[in-house]
Amino acid sequence: MEFSRSVFDAIQAGRARSFCQQGARQGDTNGRDRAGRRPDGNGIRLFSDAAGVRVTLIERNRVGTGATVASFGNVRRTGRCLPQLPLAHRSRAIWGAAEKLLGRDVEFRATGHLRLIFEQESLVGMHAFAEAARPWGLDIEELGPNELAQRFPGLGPGAIGASFSPKDGCGNPRLISPAFAAVASKLGAAIVEEAGDARVEKTAAGFRVVTARGDYAAECLLNTAGAWGARFAAQFGEHVPLVARGPQMGVTEPLPHRVLPVVGIWTRMPGQNGYLRQVERGNIVFGGATERVHVPVGPGHAKADPARLPGQLRAIARLLPAIARVAIIRTWSGCGGYVADDLPVIGRSATTPGLFHAFGFCGHGFQLGPGVGNAMAEMIVTGTCETPLEYFRIDRFAQPA
Numbered sequence: 001m002e003f004s005r006s007v008f009d010a011i012q013a014g015r016a017r018s019f020c021q022q023g024a025r026q027g028d029t030n031g032r033d034r035a036g037r038r039p040d041g042n043g044i045r046l047f048s049d050a051a052g053v054r055v056t057l058i059e060r061n062r063v064g065t066g067a068t069v070a071s072f073g074n075v076r077r078t079g080r081c082l083p084q085l086p087l088a089h090r091s092r093a094i095w096g097a098a099e100k101l102l103g104r105d106v107e108f109r110a111t112g113h114l115r116l117i118f119e120q121e122s123l124v125g126m127h128a129f130a131e132a133a134r135p136w137g138l139d140i141e142e143l144g145p146n147e148l149a150q151r152f153p154g155l156g157p158g159a160i161g162a163s164f165s166p167k168d169g170c171g172n173p174r175l176i177s178p179a180f181a182a183v184a185s186k187l188g189a190a191i192v193e194e195a196g197d198a199r200v201e202k203t204a205a206g207f208r209v210v211t212a213r214g215d216y217a218a219e220c221l222l223n224t225a226g227a228w229g230a231r232f233a234a235q236f237g238e239h240v241p242l243v244a245r246g247p248q249m250g251v252t253e254p255l256p257h258r259v260l261p262v263v264g265i266w267t268r269m270p271g272q273n274g275y276l277r278q279v280e281r282g283n284i285v286f287g288g289a290t291e292r293v294h295v296p297v298g299p300g301h302a303k304a305d306p307a308r309l310p311g312q313l314r315a316i317a318r319l320l321p322a323i324a325r326v327a328i329i330r331t332w333s334g335c336g337g338y339v340a341d342d343l344p345v346i347g348r349s350a351t352t353p354g355l356f357h358a359f360g361f362c363g364h365g366f367q368l369g370p371g372v373g374n375a376m377a378e379m380i381v382t383g384t385c386e387t388p389l390e391y392f393r394i395d396r397f398a399q400p401a
Contacts (some may be wrong), residue, residue, distance in 0.1 A: 019079040083391040091371025107172035116156035129136020227337035229359025241340035245292035246333035254282035289315035302333035327364030350395035
């Protein structure tokens, strides 16, 4: 990963040649503007800055208040669509270097990712994934019921087995976006917060982004607007079947720390795909196992549905029976973009030179975010990307002529 290494070296040495102009005038074509609200938006800003490109991030609200902060914080590769694995590997390398890169602890912990298996059909599915993922560079361990009980007592007592990915883990959603933003700002990035709903115009020199905080011009535009990304793409004749949905999340009272890995499940049964992790302070964060709530994309405010909590907890208790006896202190949701084929949109525009997209991560973007930012910076700065992204092209939805 030559681009990544050179960028990391520049950040560590403080040699990055980054310049920015807040309120850049029309005709200033050396900048790079984009709208984004996830680690991929903050990541593109950081890695582009370090590569010597002037960068402006236009933020609808404030950094760290979008979908990322509402997420579970899972840094996993197990169970992903296979073409996502090269990008997930690239991102995992950045997660592993995050504390050194960002100069602060974002609570990334490689605690491992454990996925429990309760049905024979799920065991067959796990075997198929493990075999198919191996050529893509992912090896996972298989645990039988006895080894599972010995290594992870109290988890999935009825399970017939599990998979374990020891190098995966979790991070703190509240810390990662502000950390990327802080380093990018030190490198000279312009960060425009509370810009409201932006309007994008194509110009002879590139793009103009019209916001409540002023107008910004740039040669290139990267659309990382999450659940709003399809709206921006449609302005340039690119239509993506995307809906706004919110996962239902919750957290328990603090408990003695007993659960080290992130815990999930191999299943195709509706309402059973729960997941959980215990943070170092003792609280258990959980999600899944219930239908995602509808989110009006205009305001973008997602609300957890209390009526779904009892059924959700019954499914989570299959993974960790002890959770049935503890208090739930908070529930929440967040607005995310879900594409019809459950794959993100990443790469160049198929209609407009200088326009790039990275949105619609379907609830899987927390792990991918740093790698996406790094990959898009490479594509914009060098014109190519060493990580294959063709599976995520926006024109996969284009109607044949």
